[in-house]
Amino acid sequence: MKVLRAREWAFPIAPVRREVRRATPEVDEGKPPVLFVPGFGHGAWVFAEHWLEHTADRGFPAYAVSLRGHGDSAKAPKATLRAYAHDVAQVAASLPRRAVIVGHGAGALVAAHALARYPARAAVLLSPVFGGAGTALRNPMLSLPALFGGGLRLPAGQLFSRELPTSASRGYAARLGRASTRAQWQLLRGRAPQPPVGDPPVLVVGSPDDRIVSDTALRRVARGYGGAPLLFPGMGHDLMLDTRWREPIDAILDWLEKSA
Amino acid sequence: MTYSAGYGDPESGGPATAWRDGWPVYDRSGTVCVIGAGPSGLTAMKNLKEQGFGVDCYERDTSVGGAWNWRHDRSPVYASTHLISSKPFSQFPDFPMPDSWPDYPKHSQVLEYLEHYADHFDLKPHIWFGTEVVKVEPAEGERWDVTTRSTGGYGGERIHRYAAVVIANGHNWSPKRPEYEGLEDFRGEVIHAAQFKDAAQLRNKKVLVIGAGNTGCDIAVEAAQQAARCWHSTRRGYWYTPKYTLGRPADQVNDLMLWLKLPLRARQFLAHRTLKSTVGDLTRFGLPQPDHKIYETHTIVNSQLIYYLGHGAVSPVPDVARFHRNSVELKGGEVIEPDLVVLATGYHPSFDFIDGNLLGVDAHGRPRLAMHAFPKRQPTLAVAGLLQPDSGLFPLVHWQMVAFARMLRVREAAPAKAVAVQRKLEAELDRRWITAKVKDSTRHWFEISHTTYLKAIQRLLDELSLEGAK
Ligand SMILES: Cc1cc2nc3c(=O)[nH]c(=O)nc-3n(C[C@H](O)[C@H](O)[C@H](O)COP(=O)(O)OP(=O)(O)OC[C@H]3O[C@@H](n4cnc5c(N)ncnc54)[C@H](O)[C@@H]3O)c2cc1C
Ligand SMILES: NC(=O)c1ccc[n+]([C@@H]2O[C@H](COP(=O)([O-])OP(=O)(O)OC[C@H]3O[C@@H](n4cnc5c(N)ncnc54)[C@H](OP(=O)(O)O)[C@@H]3O)[C@@H](O)[C@H]2O)c1
Numbered sequence: 001m002k003v004l005r006a007r008e009w010a011f012p013i014a015p016v017r018r019e020v021r022r023a024t025p026e027v028d029e030g031k032p033p034v035l036f037v038p039g040f041g042h043g044a045w046v047f048a049e050h051w052l053e054h055t056a057d058r059g060f061p062a063y064a065v066s067l068r069g070h071g072d073s074a075k076a077p078k079a080t081l082r083a084y085a086h087d088v089a090q091v092a093a094s095l096p097r098r099a100v101i102v103g104h105g106a107g108a109l110v111a112a113h114a115l116a117r118y119p120a121r122a123a124v125l126l127s128p129v130f131g132g133a134g135t136a137l138r139n140p141m142l143s144l145p146a147l148f149g150g151g152l153r154l155p156a157g158q159l160f161s162r163e164l165p166t167s168a169s170r171g172y173a174a175r176l177g178r179a180s181t182r183a184q185w186q187l188l189r190g191r192a193p194q195p196p197v198g199d200p201p202v203l204v205v206g207s208p209d210d211r212i213v214s215d216t217a218l219r220r221v222a223r224g225y226g227g228a229p230l231l232f233p234g235m236g237h238d239l240m241l242d243t244r245w246r247e248p249i250d251a252i253l254d255w256l257e258k259s260a
Numbered sequence: 261m262t263y264s265a266g267y268g269d270p271e272s273g274g275p276a277t278a279w280r281d282g283w284p285v286y287d288r289s290g291t292v293c294v295i296g297a298g299p300s301g302l303t304a305m306k307n308l309k310e311q312g313f314g315v316d317c318y319e320r321d322t323s324v325g326g327a328w329n330w331r332h333d334r335s336p337v338y339a340s341t342h343l344i345s346s347k348p349f350s351q352f353p354d355f356p357m358p359d360s361w362p363d364y365p366k367h368s369q370v371l372e373y374l375e376h377y378a379d380h381f382d383l384k385p386h387i388w389f390g391t392e393v394v395k396v397e398p399a400e401g402e403r404w405d406v407t408t409r410s411t412g413g414y415g416g417e418r419i420h421r422y423a424a425v426v427i428a429n430g431h432n433w434s435p436k437r438p439e440y441e442g443l444e445d446f447r448g449e450v451i452h453a454a455q456f457k458d459a460a461q462l463r464n465k466k467v468l469v470i471g472a473g474n475t476g477c478d479i480a481v482e483a484a485q486q487a488a489r490c491w492h493s494t495r496r497g498y499w500y501t502p503k504y505t506l507g508r509p510a511d512q513v514n515d516l517m518l519w520l521k522l523p524l525r526a527r528q529f530l531a532h533r534t535l536k537s538t539v540g541d542l543t544r545f546g547l548p549q550p551d552h553k554i555y556e557t558h559t560i561v562n563s564q565l566i567y568y569l570g571h572g573a574v575s576p577v578p579d580v581a582r583f584h585r586n587s588v589e590l591k592g593g594e595v596i597e598p599d600l601v602v603l604a605t606g607y608h609p610s611f612d613f614i615d616g617n618l619l620g621v622d623a624h625g626r627p628r629l630a631m632h633a634f635p636k637r638q639p640t641l642a643v644a645g646l647l648q649p650d651s652g653l654f655p656l657v658h659w660q661m662v663a664f665a666r667m668l669r670v671r672e673a674a675p676a677k678a679v680a681v682q683r684k685l686e687a688e689l690d691r692r693w694i695t696a697k698v699k700d701s702t703r704h705w706f707e708i709s710h711t712t713y714l715k716a717i718q719r720l721l722d723e724l725s726l727e728g729a730k
Contacts, residue, residue: 001721003714003715003718004711004715015360090358093356093380095380098382117354118355
């Protein structure tokens, strides 16, 4: 736990306009709010597609934030990982009750950084891309351009399973944006996040057939949080947009009902 | 209402399990008692809860927020108060203030923030409002008997037994009133800053403000705009830091220098240079030359005082010599005729519900505490927020309470280790947490540098780490 943060205090993150999508349960059953954090190139819309409503239907107030420079949040071509984590902590702290944070892809790494700055009630890391050399080696064609300032390339074939109709996957892929060059660099450098504050239970979820996150990488992240990943074979990297989107979110909410 | 530990809730009583002087004592088992629901008490509760403790908090007022609830009778805050520490230093380190708020939020925003903190972490169900702690006494097994009654003394007293106690009663509500010859015969109005709430109190009056802490300077600025006349009496010269230097909040510039690991002397040199080139030579306004270097007295953060001195709307005067029936005589012989005197001379800490020996309280009412928080030989007792930092208080008291909660945990899990840590703390009972040589005054005994203090907390937290201990 790092107590002295002179650098962070001397250079606070600049405020930006942030897009937050929400779905509210019909009756407040006192369940904790769930905040979804999309990965690089993705906006809050990826969760608004199916998961937000579904989460609310099961009684959890549901929110999704677009990290700066993504979705309908303000542009931020120079954003750092710290700025993204700041976006998450800002939204989490604004909610009426202590929130659960669910991060996807590189958004899971952003969430992990945010967990060191906000005591979440629980956290879920979905198909986590924690960066480092492993990420780059597994996906050289995707990551190489990033090293030269281009976007991390996310072709539809890498993100979704074959079950998803091509028209849908093309539509989704067309909506993808990109993270800032600096944040991509930081992702590839792969500095480990500080440990979470408040000791939240952490669940890691993924698919052995994810073409961006290897099974080993998935297990390594889960082990780091003292557990094993919950697996959904046959699904692509973007679990929340895939045809079988209902299975992982139901499993996550079941887990939340038990542990948070 | 649910309690994670303990049985019998404080209201209905449950079974009395012990007796004290003929009164029943209700045992709250492993629960920790927190006195006060100001910022310090709230963060104590949140961090104790987070580490698995049950908590009961007693608050003599009817809502949370402590000093920041400016409508409370005892609140030292006035209508125009804005923070002097910018946001990064004024928020709990794990609960950021909204991005949409300004660098220096207003007191009502601070209160809103504290209310939100209490709701977010579900603290209110643990707080007994309108309930005052009147006695805290040791019980066997390093536990504590806490006597409470409803504020104002209606109804009977009740005693509950707790595993530990956090004293978070604040230190800015009991006015420090200097004595002056002739004061009782003075015909004008004399109030302490604690009674100053609103600029309307100054309108069209001839006002003398005594004291140049942050309160005195704020009130002098208000008087410059509202009063018919304003004298500002100070007994020494000070450094008046503006809220912004080099285009950023001044405390952020200071931390930039700290991050660059500039030693104190270099920081003092740079700060003196910056002040010289912005604020300039204050003796031109008739103010005395500071008798100390910057950072050697509690920082005054005020951009407006110099501005109003420049307008002639504030007249600086020396210390008060004595009061007459219709006038005030200053040191040096000048006589002025104010109709309102505001004593902005600060506050005393007060712990009237506990035997001073337990806190090592000296003749001046100052407790002797390791890191200004942990009393000698009382491992289950802590004082929260008794600090005068060169930055905001909230991060510091947060970490104090993280450390105390951990200490209690370690006592259960690894008692020998807890004893060793406690010994180490006690060895530094008189240590000061500031590198600058602070000016001797009634108010600087608990002045700290946030960096020095947080480094010490970091060390303490690392020592208390349970990894490998189990
Ligand atoms: C005008 C002014 C401006 C300030 N500006 C800043 C700033 O910019 N930044 C900063 O960090 N700090 C500032 N401070 C310091 C301020 O004191 C702290 O921010 C903070 O309020 C201290 O919190 P606390 O919880 O320790 O004490 P308090 O806020 O005083 O709260 C103590 C609580 O305990 C309760 N209590 C006391 N005794 C009992 C009892 N026997 N039984 C039950 N309840 C009890 C009180 O009712 C109160 O609610 C300022 C102070 C003043 C006066
Ligand atoms: N805007 C804000 O955020 C804000 C506003 C007000 C206060 N605060 C905080 O609240 C706390 C209390 O501040 P405060 O200004 O009320 O009190 P303070 O800091 O204790 O200042 C008291 C002032 O009165 C003087 N004084 C004390 N006794 C005196 C005496 N007998 N005769 C003449 N002068 C005397 C002191 O002089 P010496 O220098 O000789 O000690 C000092 O100038 C501080 O932590 C402060 O930072 C913050």
